[in-house]
Amino acid sequence: MIQYPPQIKNLIESFAKLPGIGRKTAERFVFYLIKQEKEELYQFANHLAKLHEANFTCPQCFNFSPRQGLCDICGDEKRDKTTLCVVEEFHDLSNIENTKLYNGLYHVLGGKIDPPSGMTADRLKIRELIKRIQTEQITEIILALNPDIQGEGTILYLRKELLPLNVRLTLLARGLPMGGNIEYADEVTLSNALKGRQALN
Ligand SMILES: [Zn+2]
Known part of the structure; x- marks a missing residue:
């Protein structure tokens, strides 16, 4: 198998852990990303890094909520x-x-x-x-x-x-x-x- 630089190898391994993504698809993602502008990559990395902050759960239905408290569905009077x-x-x-x-x-x-x-x-x-x-x-x-x-x-x-x-x-x-x-x-x-x-x- 080809030996990739660690930056590429590590990212391929991270993508390959996602559900339904095999090694081939993980490689395609990385080779697509490597051609993108630096700003685009930083933004992508920033979105990933912030994901753990999205942990608001609706106290009523346990759906994700964009804020602390009821989710949009539970809070919708028309439902x-x-x-x-x-x-x-x-x-x-x-x-x-x-x-x-x-x-x-x-x-x-x-x-x-x-x-x-x-x-x-x-x-x-x-x-x-x-x-x-x-x-x-x-x-x-x-x-x-x-x-x-x-x-x-x-x-x-x-x-x-x-x-x-x-x-x-x-x-x-x-x-x-x-x-x-x-x-x-x-x-x-x-x-x-x-x-x-x-x-x-
Ligand atoms: Zn809810």
Whole structure:
């Protein structure tokens, strides 16, 4: 293999750690960047360095927030406060938002139950979800979890926990292929999955 100077080698290794980026793509990124103006590179580096400051989380739904306090969705008076869409991660929320079909609120669990990797129910925002159902005027919970084994397990767990709370529980229609990801679903598939959601109780 070609021996790159350490500046190039280190950056290739950093890019190659990103999800879905193999070594070849990492090399392409670096060889693209190396041709850019110095100012452009400094700006890029500056954006990266500041990323850790973007750690505001909405205290209500656990979405990212541009400030301390409620996120733009929770703070929007025009949103339907009676419907709550439960997702695993922020990128699922963002993909559902892009369909522009959903006008309710969200709740980001922060993952799904997967005991072998240490993800137990108490590490997810489930207690917070139950508290919201008990204290806000929510009438429907849409469980928008990914249709893989861990997602299905989490749905079963949530169903058991939420059934006694006297709230309508629905599931995204199975337009998503088994193992398919909300993160990668196209807007038409997601819109259909939202429109055709099925009652769980
Ligand atoms: Zn929020």
